[in-house]
Amino acid sequence: MSAAGDRPIIEAGPEGGFALGPLDGLLNLARKHSLWYLLFGTACCAIELMQTGGPRADADRFGFLFRPTPRQADVLILAGTITYRMASRIRRLHEQMAEPRYVIAMGSCANTGGLFQGSYSVVKGGDLIVPVDVYIPGCPPRPEALLEGLMLLQQKVEREPYLRKIRGELPLPADPWPAGKECKE
Numbered sequence: 001m002s003a004a005g006d007r008p009i010i011e012a013g014p015e016g017g018f019a020l021g022p023l024d025g026l027l028n029l030a031r032k033h034s035l036w037y038l039l040f041g042t043a044c045c046a047i048e049l050m051q052t053g054g055p056r057a058d059a060d061r062f063g064f065l066f067r068p069t070p071r072q073a074d075v076l077i078l079a080g081t082i083t084y085r086m087a088s089r090i091r092r093l094h095e096q097m098a099e100p101r102y103v104i105a106m107g108s109c110a111n112t113g114g115l116f117q118g119s120y121s122v123v124k125g126g127d128l129i130v131p132v133d134v135y136i137p138g139c140p141p142r143p144e145a146l147l148e149g150l151m152l153l154q155q156k157v158e159r160e161p162y163l164r165k166i167r168g169e170l171p172l173p174a175d176p177w178p179a180g181k182e183c184k185e
């Protein structure tokens, strides 16, 4: 058995396996394999998001399950064009999710406004509304690209000092849309 930093060591034994490691690492091992995402999309990228949950990409095998309520979701996937009218709804859904919560911007529209960024009605990136953890390029990104983004998020979760985070010892990400600020900036 070798040391592996903060990562738990998983060994097979004669009567089943066991995991040994720092509590942070053991909790993160469980968390990274049970990231539930909110069943929510705003435009065509949402079709690829649905496909990622289907039998071909089969996101369930990594522990990514969709939840129809933000109160049980860990990940908000911004899948599609975001209009200013939708911005406050997205913000509300994000606030209804419990910490620790994560955001993935899926596709050009959610990253930068995409091919609609010159439009009067489209937000030029989801990170003007909520803090984004992972950006996935493409128009639309294929299910494989979304799976890769979800796996990058797993790596982030795995490295987090989780206990310090839930004790409130770490600063929260900067709020991109504090009260009184326009998300058009």
Ligand code: SF4
Pocket (backbone or CB within 6 Å): 043, 044, 045, 046, 079, 080, 081, 106, 107, 108, 109, 110, 114, 115, 138, 139, 140, 141
């Ligand atoms: S990035 Fe492309 S596929 Fe995705 S919502 Fe925008 S236009 Fe549609």
